[in-house]
Amino acid sequence: MTQFAADSGTSLYERMGERTTQPFALRVLDGLGAIANRSVIDIAAGTGGLAVAAAERGAFVTATDVSAAMVKRAAERLLPFQGSRAQIEDFRALTIPDAQFDISISIFGVLAFAAWRQGIAEMARVTRRGGQIALAMWTHGDDCSPAHVMRRAFRNTFPERELWPADLFPLFSENSLTASAREAGLVGVEVQVATAEWCPFSSADVVRECDPMFKGFPGYSALVTHETVAMHKALAEAFQSYADAHGIIRLPTKAFVVHGRKA
Template identity: 60%
Template sequence: MNKRMMLTIADYIGLYERMGERTTQPFALQLLDRLMPLDECTLIDIAAGTGGLARAAAERGAIVLAADINPAMVARATDRLREFPSSSAQVLDLHNLAIDDETYDIAVSHFGVLAFATWRTGLSEMLRVTRAGGRIALTMWTHHDDCSPAHLLRRVFNALYPTRELWPAGLFPSFSAKTLRQSLADAGCVDIEVEVVEADWTPLSSTDVVSECDPLFRSFPGYAALDTREAETLRASLEAAFDGYSAADGTIHLPTRAFMAIGRKPD
């Protein structure tokens, strides 16, 4: 087995935090900016991962619960929230949150609930645990063009191997601003605002961007199934695609794009 595939849980969590959050955290900060002020607000972050948004919210004065189904993610989020005694992390299933109705002022899911085909159940749970008049906040990739490193990979992969799937069809639900707004309205939200926001993604070392992304990309079945020759071909094409976003000094700046949606639970 390729050593790059032999990741321990600790390795994966570190990789997720080091690389995954580099893509998503800029949007977390923009979302929290729109939710300010957060002093003494109770906030639940559903599908919180390693707690990047949860920690940033706690730093801004919120009382946070970071909820995730993965115990390793929750353990890391717990560690990151340790200096905020009023905040915590807990293993919870987004489809059936073991939380009383109308507990939180704000329910957030940052590239979480909407990434699942069963997002309607998760969204319903978000509404249930939010108090009347409280806010619901969501982010989700636009899935258009090269809106994230993974989507750039998908474009290159599809060009090289058009009869294969990088990830299973329907794995990630796709929204437009209109359908996202309607989905929130159908769930019971009012005063809904949806916008497309942009953040600049720069890999840790632009000179070896494909190698840096490789362990995360291997989570996609189509990528992991490539033989040695196919993988080499893909890597060369992917490097060229990343180079298309490089500045004069060689630094890659990929403009990533996501939907940001905020609604309110009726009084």
């Protein structure tokens, strides 16, 4: 059993998923300015990477997620921070009264799902007037994240198949995100494309490292043995095209970062 195969569930997400999302979490927090002593809700918080970073900056954070396992892990990580906690919430219908928070954030959360409009509306509802709202989501351009590198390699290898369901990861542009945020009642909306760099733990072993994460994609998990072999070859080539002179894979990642205020 490899260390990668031994990983599962929340520990896998914390180790691998957050490795792609956390640079953008920090970018989102930087864009909010000083957040000490302010109340923050993190929606679809996963294992709490952003929530912990916000608590470290002195905010009182409520991390929420629909997954009980994610919430359990986020709660454990928030224990050292008085005034911060985690609770189960579905972003489509939060059980939270109106105008409770100074700041609402969701990164790679509500914008990743078909119900994203409901999600933004709920974020606006639980934010006090004048409070800040921030979101992030992959730009979806080819290769904007390791998963998108995977999607390109998958499409090239199996042109007639889809790696993930069509309603996962809705497509956005800077203009459509600005319009949608304004429709949800946000003002002062700014959408930027932020960039970061993703390196695997081991460039030589990148396919084996990513395999457990990519198994979450239905198209990949459905492959039979000889198809998996072809896929791994294509994936290794796709990742290696980002290797520097020392053989280190350095993938430039890209996400929309949205900031606005509740009117």
